[in-house]
Every structure is written in C-alpha cells, then in structure tokens.
Amino acid sequence: MTWDWEKLQQQRKIRGEGSPEGPPRFDDVFEKFRSARGRFPGGMWLVLALILLVFVGSSCFFTVAVDEVGVVQRFGRYVRTTAPGLNFKLPAGIEKVTKVRIRHVFKEEFGFRTIEAGVRTRYATGSIYQSESLMLTGDLNVAVVPWIVQYRINDPYKYLFKVRDPTGTLRDLAEATMRLIVGDRSIDEVISKREEIADDAKNLLQIELDEAETGIRVNTIEMKRTTVPAPVEPSWNEVNQATQERERIIQQAREAYNKVVPAAKGEAEKTIRAAEGYALDRINRAKGDAARFLALYEEYSKAKDITRRRLYLEAIQEIYPKLGNKYIVDAGQKNLLPLLNLGRSQGGKP
Amino acid sequence: MKVKPLVIPLIIAAIALFSSAYVVDETEQVVITQFGKAVGEPKTEPGLYFKIPIIQNANYFNKNLLAWDGDPGQVPTLDKTFIWVDTFARWKIVDPLKFFQTVNNVIGAQSRLDDILDAAVRNFITSYPLIETVRKTNRKLGTSFEGVDLVHTAQPLKEITMGREKIIKGILEQAQPKLAQFGIELVDVKIKRLNYVEQVRKSVYSRMIAERRQIAEKFRSEGKGEAQKIEGNRDKELKRITSEAYRTAQEIKGKADGEAARIYAQAYSKDPDFYSFVKTLDVYKKVIGKDSSLILSTDSDLLKYFKGYRPSD
Numbered sequence: 066m067t068w069d070w071e072k073l074q075q076q077r078k079i080r081g082e083g084s085p086e087g088p089p090r091f092d093d094v095f096e097k098f099r100s101a102r103g104r105f106p107g108g109m110w111l112v113l114a115l116i117l118l119v120f121v122g123s124s125c126f127f128t129v130a131v132d133e134v135g136v137v138q139r140f141g142r143y144v145r146t147t148a149p150g151l152n153f154k155l156p157a158g159i160e161k162v163t164k165v166r167i168r169h170v171f172k173e174e175f176g177f178r179t180i181e182a183g184v185r186t187r188y189a190t191g192s193i194y195q196s197e198s199l200m201l202t203g204d205l206n207v208a209v210v211p212w213i214v215q216y217r218i219n220d221p222y223k224y225l226f227k228v229r230d231p232t233g234t235l236r237d238l239a240e241a242t243m244r245l246i247v248g249d250r251s252i253d254e255v256i257s258k259r260e261e262i263a264d265d266a267k268n269l270l271q272i273e274l275d276e277a278e279t280g281i282r283v284n285t286i287e288m289k290r291t292t293v294p295a296p297v298e299p300s301w302n303e304v305n306q307a308t309q310e311r312e313r314i315i316q317q318a319r320e321a322y323n324k325v326v327p328a329a330k331g332e333a334e335k336t337i338r339a340a341e342g343y344a345l346d347r348i349n350r351a352k353g354d355a356a357r358f359l360a361l362y363e364e365y366s367k368a369k370d371i372t373r374r375r376l377y378l379e380a381i382q383e384i385y386p387k388l389g390n391k392y393i394v395d396a397g398q399k400n401l402l403p404l405l406n407l408g409r410s411q412g413g414k415p
Numbered sequence: 416m417k418v419k420p421l422v423i424p425l426i427i428a429a430i431a432l433f434s435s436a437y438v439v440d441e442t443e444q445v446v447i448t449q450f451g452k453a454v455g456e457p458k459t460e461p462g463l464y465f466k467i468p469i470i471q472n473a474n475y476f477n478k479n480l481l482a483w484d485g486d487p488g489q490v491p492t493l494d495k496t497f498i499w500v501d502t503f504a505r506w507k508i509v510d511p512l513k514f515f516q517t518v519n520n521v522i523g524a525q526s527r528l529d530d531i532l533d534a535a536v537r538n539f540i541t542s543y544p545l546i547e548t549v550r551k552t553n554r555k556l557g558t559s560f561e562g563v564d565l566v567h568t569a570q571p572l573k574e575i576t577m578g579r580e581k582i583i584k585g586i587l588e589q590a591q592p593k594l595a596q597f598g599i600e601l602v603d604v605k606i607k608r609l610n611y612v613e614q615v616r617k618s619v620y621s622r623m624i625a626e627r628r629q630i631a632e633k634f635r636s637e638g639k640g641e642a643q644k645i646e647g648n649r650d651k652e653l654k655r656i657t658s659e660a661y662r663t664a665q666e667i668k669g670k671a672d673g674e675a676a677r678i679y680a681q682a683y684s685k686d687p688d689f690y691s692f693v694k695t696l697d698v699y700k701k702v703i704g705k706d707s708s709l710i711l712s713t714d715s716d717l718l719k720y721f722k723g724y725r726p727s728d
Contacts, residue, residue: 070684084529089600104595111486134674138440138441138461140442140461140462140463141438141439141440141443141461141462141463142441142460142461142462143441143461147657151421153473155583196608196610197608199610200608200609200610201549201609201610201611202549203549203550203554203556203572204556204572204679205545205546205572205619206619206623207610207611207616207619207620207623218429224439225442226440226442226479227479227480228479228480229442229477229479229480229481229482230482231683233482234480234482234505237482237484237503237605237607238605239604241503241607242609243606244606244607244609245551245579245580248549248550248551248609249550249551249552249554249555250554250557250577251556251557251558252623253556253558254556254557256556258683276603277480277505277602277626278480293623294620296620296624297623297624297627299624300624300627300628301625301627302632303627303628304627304630304631304634305635306631307630307631307632307635309635309639310634310635310638311634311635311637311638311641312638313638314638314641314642315638315641315642315645316638316704318642318643318644318645318649319639319645321645321646322645322646322648322649322652325649325653326649326652326653326656329653329656329657330656332656332657332658332660333656333657333659333660335666336657336660336661336663337660337663337664337667339664339719340663340664340665340667340668341667343667343668343671344667344668344670344671344674347668347674348671348672348674348675348678349609350675351674351676351678351679352678354678354682355679355681355682355683356681358682358683358693359682359685359688359695362685362686362689365686365689365717366686373689373692375718376692376696377691377696380696380697380699380700381717383700384699384700384703385709387703387704387705388703388704388705388707388708389704389705389706389707389708390708390709390710391708391709391711392708392710392711392712393710393711393712393713393718393721394710394711394712395710395712395713395722396713396714410588
C-alpha cells in the first residue's frame, strides 16, 4: 500500500496541491491517478525514475554502530574506513560497505561448548569436542586441555581481505599452537602450570596470526581445568590421597614427639635442680659441721683434759638411759655366760 | 510515444556497458579468457575493469590466504607407534594464469594439495620417532613431585634432534616445489592434532596409571619412613635429655661432695685425735639404743667410783 501512498504524494507535489484533509479514500486516489495519467503522458516514466532515485538515495547513507567500523570499497578497491555514526557513500554498485565489529570481544571455545551462559553456565563436553582437547604431552602422556581464546579484530582491512576464513584460521592456529606448547611440557606441568602455558600460547598464537595477516589480536587465552583422561583420573586422585596420607602420618608422629619431649625436658630440669639442692645442702652442712667443730676445738685447746672428760661424761649420760638391759659385773667375776640369756628380747616372745 | 525510438538503443547500450564492466574485489584476481583462451595479464589489483562483452569471460580466483585441511589419518612413527595426525595448511594463488591452466579452480587445487601434502606428512612422520613430532625443544620437563624418580615402564624419553618445527619445515620444503607448477604458494603446514590411536591409547593409559601408582606408593612409604624417623628421633631425644640431666646432676653432686670433704678435712685436720674422740661419742649416741644390752665391769671408767670413792690407782 505504501507504493500507492508514495505515488499519491508525488502526484500532489507535481500539481502543487496543499495538505490533504484527512486520509484519502481509495476510490478518490484511483480516480485522480487515472486523470493524472491522462494529462501527463510521461508520468509513468517519471514515477519509475523517482523510485530509482529513492533506491539509489537510500544506499547513499549508512549507520555504523559504536562497536563497529565501516569498510568502504569502491569498485572492489578498498578506499576508506569510517567511524561510528551516520556516514555517506556513493550509491550501490559503486561503493560497498562492510561493517566490522572491531570493539567486540569474540570468543572461541576449544574442547567444550557453552550450551547456556548464565549464573550456572552449562557446558557440553562431548566426545566430538574431546578430540579438540586431547593432546600429547612432552613425556608422551595424554592430557585433556580445554581452553578459550578471546580476541578482537584490530585490523579490519586484513581481517576482511587477507584471509578467506579468519575464524577458521584462528581455530586451526590456536589448536596447533596449544599442542606445540603442551608438547614441550610434562603432564605435571600441563596440570599445574596453566598460567604459564596460557601466556606462552598467547604469545606464540599472536605471532602466527600476525604472520598469516588475519588482523586478529588475541586478548587472552584462558585455560579451563586441565586434567587427564577419565580412565586415568582415579590413579591421579590416588596420588593426592597418598600425599594427604603421608602428611597425616607425619603429623601423627610429630604429635607423639611433642607429647613426650617437652615433658622429658622439664623432668631433666627437675633432676638438675634436685642435684643443685643436694649440693647446697651438703656444702652448708659441711660448713656448719666444720664451724661447730672448730668452735668446740678452740675451747678444747684451752682446757684439753677437762673438756675431754666433760664431753665423755655428757655423752655417757645421754646414751645410758636409752640402753635396754644394763648389767654391772664385778671385775672379779670371770664367767659371765651363766648370767645371760642373750637374744631373749628378740626370739623369746610368743 | 515520441520517446520510444530513443529508449531502445539506450537500453541496449546500458546492457552492453554493464556486461563489459566487471569489478575485481580486494580478495580476488581475475583471468580474462577469450573463447576459453587466456588473454592479457591477470588483473591482480582491485578496481573496475572492462572487457569485450560475450566474447571475453572473467574468471575469478581468490587472492587471499586459503586453507587446506588434511584428512586425519593413521600414521605409524619410526618407533612403530600408530598415531592420528590431523594437519592443515595455508596457501595462496600466486600465479592465477598458471593456476587456471593447470588446476582450473580451488576444488581442483584441493585434490592436488591432498595428494602432495598427505604424502609429505606421511613421509616425515614415519621417518622419525614419535617424540620428534611431539616436542619442540629439549626443554627440561618439570615435575611437581620433586625427587620422585620414576621407574619408567616405557623406554626413557630420548633427546630430540629435530622437533616438530623442523619436521613441519621439512614437509613444507618437500611440498612447496611440487606446488609451484600449479601457481600455488604453500605458506605453511601445521599439525593441528596428534593423538594415539585407540589401541595405543589404552596401553598409554595403563602406563600412566602405573606411573601414578608408583608415585602414590612412594608417598605412602615416604610418610611411613618420615614417621619412623620422627619416632626414632623422639626416643633418642628422650634418652639424651634424661642422661644429660643425670650427668649434670651427678657432676653437681660430686662437686658438692668434694667441696664438703675439703671443708671437713680442713676443719678436722686441726686435731685429728680430738675429732675422732668427738665423732666416736657422736656415733655412740646414734648406734646405741634400747635394743642394746651393756655389761659393764666395775673396772670401767664410769664405774670406777662405784665400789669405792678412792681413786683406783
């Protein structure tokens, strides 16, 4: 219907008619059109020319989104790159524009595919993708290495014209590069040094992409969880368990050690202190005894006989009351045995 | 109706112009043929060109980098390991005229590339051991288990003399001259994927498992060994601590005993006889008790006054 509407507008312009009063009815339009045709024999041609003009005119401008640039070719030859916004070019057939998203970060996944991105992103890791990530390591083991390449188009000219399939080339090169890097590392390194591998792969891949003139700039290579093939995995877990077990056993032994050794050290300290106590005791006693003897001796030396006698008697006085049976025998009595029943006090009691 | 006679020639002229003009894109190059025979130089620069309509024909060829993806195939290496090799190459049409005359189009070229590259890849991979294709340099392989000496179930890893990059270069150098005759320049060849075939993979897996088991066992026994060591250390430490304490205690005591002896000797040596007298009395006090019986003679010093008051002598 727009076609008719356009025509009507054109007719109006030609006849210099003013603004319409409400939407025209179809019959009126038809009638007017017919009469117009009668009056202007070249009318049909004019209409066609106008349509052509509109078509050509509409192909003279284009908009480029913020993350894009427009690459303009005139008769196939590259002429300019335009910035985002409204741009003009020569009409279709002469100039052609291709828009390239240079600011957008593209992503290629290897060894898996994101099924559904979201809070809980789901991945597909089928056997088809597995062959992308299965690779030989430098020690001729097999590792599963999934990864992501994020890239931008930094040279739209090269991207469009130098390589037929830049994305396919990127995929091929990324796979070849990753295998080259992994092929020079042991399985342990592949699993534990992912950062290092990602860095090396990024540098090497960039060199390859530049050489191939793809116009692609690698932003990052991100390694996903590198692992070993499923059949081998249990034995790897076993190693982890064994490490844990080793730690546990060692900790237990250390515990037992710590349980007794500090206590023994305390005990040793105690023994030494006791010995020191003994020493002090011994020396002090000796000194005391010596002092006592010397003091006594000093007095004794002044009156030797008397002191001697006094000491003797005092001792006797102290000893005799403590004695059990005391027998006094006359010096003349020679045979004592009949008088004594020795040992009576020990064995005699019932 | 006056316009009509003018319009028809105009339309014819326009058609003629349109069919004689052709555009060469940045990614293309064109060979003009006249009745199937190439005429003039190939147009390799992009832009607008003209030809004789109907008689001349424009044949378009790619100027940009094209890809060749090899058919992944089973190849034995020199050490008789079967592997899957997937290669790809990138190539360019550098001489469109030659290309047009020999292979005609890209599909024709792909089959020539298949023939030449597959053979070259096969040749090189079969003439070297697997390790040469896998590795790039003789970089020392690190292990996260320092000090674990693996008793390799397979033969130990050999040093490489070629490496993947040189093998690739060899393939390229072998294939390139053969492709030049088609107007093709082989830019590079790369090994995209390299894997064991199914049967080999199984045995590799069991080798990997065995290796890991070794490591696990090693860790377990290491743990036990370490624990024993600690236990031994503990016993030793205990013995050392107690004996050292004993030694120190004895030393202290001995020194004290010595000191005491010195002090006694110094004091008592003033009058040994008096000492012996005093000490003897002391001993009497200690050793004579309730259980002792005493028979005293009236001769004794104590009882010398018992029988009379006169001095006995």
